[in-house]
Each structure stands twice: as structure tokens, then as C-alpha cells.
């Protein structure tokens with residue numbers, strides 16, 4: 001029992017199938033770990049009865065021989081997915097008590113595969129951020145909103161916006177978690193916490209029931225210990241959802257585990273020179289270089305490529321994402337759902353006070369930027385230009401992917417920083433997104449693979465970017481590396 005949390009999700013699923021452990025025991029074990037490690041502030045909502053009821057249903061399915069591939073496996077969800085059984089806050093006061101009448105498609109699909117929901121995980125408010133510091137609702141066991149802590153060093157950030165997901169998996173409070181990635185929020189926290197995460201091609205995972213930040217970029221994906229675990233989860237959560245999400249791709253669900261063991265002989269790995277410039281910290285660079293050497297030993301060839309508009313990804317993303325956010329967040333007006341102010345004498349004042357009270361600083365900052373770049377007179381100068389460059393960034397990737405099969409580089413320029421370090425300087429935080437934003441703007445799949453440790457013994461992540469719908473290939477490339485390294489299996493001290 002005490003070792004359950006050290007198993008990978010694949011290993012745990014096998015033990016459950018072989019009835020070496022029950023879903024109920026497993027759920028109890030992880031709920032106990034969650035209670036014991038509340039200081040990490042990873043969870044925003046738990047409901048032990050709801051979790052145990054799901055676990056009992058999984059045990060019944062296992063006993064009847066009718067169990068799905070994830071039967072009894074506990075999974076925690078980023079609190080940006082709506083759930084019937086748990087409050088769904090998006091980390092915002094605006095939705096502090098919100099209960100959804102339905103489950104997000106991603107949540108429903110994982111549940112249909114047999115997964116048991118452990119609870120909801122902390123994130124930056126409306127998924128805007130890189131450090132999980134902008135969460136505005138208290139974590140379980142806390143009275144006030146608290147930044148999530150990185151289990152490798154609790155004075156450091158786990159990254160964001162899926163910081164709760166990364167911290168929970170790294171500390172073994174859950175075998176896996178869902179995350180969402182708009183500009184890096186799966187890959188960067190996975191890198192900062194030494195776990196594996198994949199953002200699929202835009203449109204692969206349904207956005208139905210994912211509280212919207214920037215709709216043309218938002219994409220869900222799994223965060224777990226290994227590429228093998230991610231493949232299992234991705235196979236369950238992807239697939240068309242055409243009636244509910246108009247941007248869902250009409251591509252059948254796949255078995256992403258099918259090619260995990262393919263050989264890498266002759267694989268051409270593209271190394272974008274713009275990802276290795278002056279901004280990249282030496283410790284991160286050393287870990288990435290070592291990982292690339294490992295790939296050469298596995299038979300891959302390194303090819304220098306260029307993604308010439310990499311730097312432009314920052315201004316382009318920080319125009320387009322706030323523009324879409326300002327539109328998406330207009331629905332929070334105190335009328336339909338969520339927070340409503342008590343102080344108002346007319347409708348306009350009700351709107352104003354509701355939004356002034358309900359949104360935090362970072363969200364307000366983005367709404368202001370977004371409405372500005374969309375306003376008459378500035379639309380052409382900012383928004384339209386950003387859209388044009390976004391297309392060029394996507395074209396640059398296609399150009400580069402003619403010379404190589406996959407692109408590799410760092411996820412972030414540094415290891416996880418101290419909590420509060422960039423809190424007063426939003427632009428400094430935006431700049432740290434430089435390596436994750438390009439793939440998001442192009443809609444390409446990207447993943448983060450633990451590849452070593454940098455300064456202060458903090459984890460480093462290798463980013464792999466593939467062409468559209470090449471998730472199985474990315475997972476294969478990551479899995480091969482994980483068979484000859486053990487960074488993804490290391491556990492932070494005390495967990």
C-alpha cells in the first residue's frame with residue numbers, strides 16, 4: 001500500500017486490473033497523501049465522498065470484468081475544467097462557488113475510461129500566468145489564496161498556469177493530472193516540476209467545458225510521470241466532439257501507445273538556433289545538450305534549423321491571447337452566473353462593481369490590453385498585424401519541418417524561480433514564455449520531458465515539437481529516451 005504512489009500510472013492501472021489493489025484502497029491512499037501535503041496548496045477542491053463513490057463504481061466494473069483502460073486510476077483535474085461533482089473556480093473569485101451542471105468532455109472521457117476524480121487542482125486565475133501566483137481562491141486547508149509550491153523546493157514556483165497539476169504529480173499526490181496549455185501551461189510547469197506533459201495538436205482534445213481563456217490557443221492534455229503514462233491518458237481524452245466544440249478536429253481517436261517502442265535510427269532532430277541564444281541559462285543549456293547527446297546515441301541525427309520569428313512570438317501572443325480573453329471574459333457580468341456585487345444602484349454599476357471585485361489584477365490587465373488592441377484605430381495596427389505574423393510563425397515551422405522530423409530545445413530559459421520573483425514585473429514573466437509560445441501560435445503538438453537538473457538541483461525539461469497530429473511520434477521519441485534515463489522517475493525529497 002505505502003508504495004502505491006511510487007508506481008507509474010501504467011503500473012498502477014495494471015495492479016488494479018490484476019486486482020492486486022482495489023480502486024477504493026487506491027483512492028483512500030491518495031486522499032491521505034493529499035491531506036498530508038496540504039502545505040503545497042495544490043488542491044482547490046476535494047470531496048472525499050464523491051471520490052470514494054467513483055472508486056466503488058470502478059471496483060464494481062473491475063469485478064464485472066467490464067472495466068475501461070483506466071479503471072480505478074485516480075486523476076486530479078486542473079480547476080479550469082468544469083465538473084458536476086466538484087466546485088469549478090478557474091482560480092477566480094468570480095467563480096468561487098460555481099458548480100457546473102455537466103462535466104467537461106475531457107473529464108467525461110477519462111471517467112468513461114474508468115478514472116476516478118481525486119479533486120480539483122490550483123491554477124492561475126483563468127489560466128493566465130506562469131507561476132501559479134495569481135490564483136484568487138484559497139487552497140484546501142488554507143484560509144487565504146496561496147501560491148502553489150514546487151515540491152523540489154517549496155520556496156520556488158511550480159510554474160503555471162497548471163502549477164497545481166505539476167506539483168501534485170511531482171509530489172505523488174496523484175498519478176496523473178489534466179492540464180491546459182494556451183501558451184505553455186502544460187509544458188512549463190511539467191519542466192519546472194520534473195514530470196512529463198503533452199499538449200496535443202490544437203483541436204485534438206475538446207474544449208467543451210474548459211473555461212475559456214484564448215479560444216484559438218487553448219488545448220487540454222495530460223501531465224504524468226512518463227511518456228508511456230501520457231500516451232495512455234491521451235488515447236482516452238482525445239477524439240472528435242463536433243457537436244460541442246466547433247474547433248474540434250474530425251480525426252478519429254487513436255492509440256497513442258502503438259509506436260512507443262519504435263526505433264529512432266535515422267531520426268532527424270531539428271535544433272532551432274533561436275532557442276539557444278543569449279537568454280538561455282547555462283545550466284538549462286547543459287542539461288539540454290546532454291539530452292541531445294543521448295539521442296545521438298539512440299541513432300538520431302541533429303540538424304540545425306531556424307525559426308526566425310521566435311522573438312516575435314511574445315508580442316504576437318500577448319496581443320492575440322488578451323484580445324480573445326477580453327471577449328471570452330465578457331460573459332462574467334454578474335447576470336448569468338458567478339459573483340455578483342452587493343453594491344449597486346443601477347445595471348451599469350452592477351456590471352462595474354461585479355467585475356472590479358471578481359477579477360484579479362492580471363486578469364484585469366489582460367482585459368485592458370485585449371480591448372485596447374481590438375479597439376477602433378488600433379485593431380489594424382496591433383491585432384491584424386499580430387494575426388499576420390502568427391501565420392508566418394506557422395509557416396516557419398512548416399519550412400523547418402521539411403528538414404527534420406521533430407524539433408527539440410528547452411521548454412523555458414531557466415529553472416523554476418523563487419515565488420514572488422517576477423510578481424511585480426509581468427513583462428519579465430511574459431518573456432520567459434519565449435520557447436513555448438511559437439508551437440502554441442502554430443497549433444502544433446509539444447511536450448516536455450524531464451532531462452536533468454540545473455542550478456539548485458531544480459528539474460529541467462526538454463521540449464519536443466512535432467508536426468500536426470504527430471503526437472504518437474513525439475511520445476515514441478520521449479519514451480525511448482525515458483528507457484535509457486531515469487530523470488522522470490526521481491522523486492523530490494520528502495515525498
Ligand code: GLN
Nearest residue numbers: 127129181182183184185
Ligand atoms: N504564461 C502564459 C500566459 O500567461 C501561458 C498560460 C497558459 O498556457 N495558460 O498566458
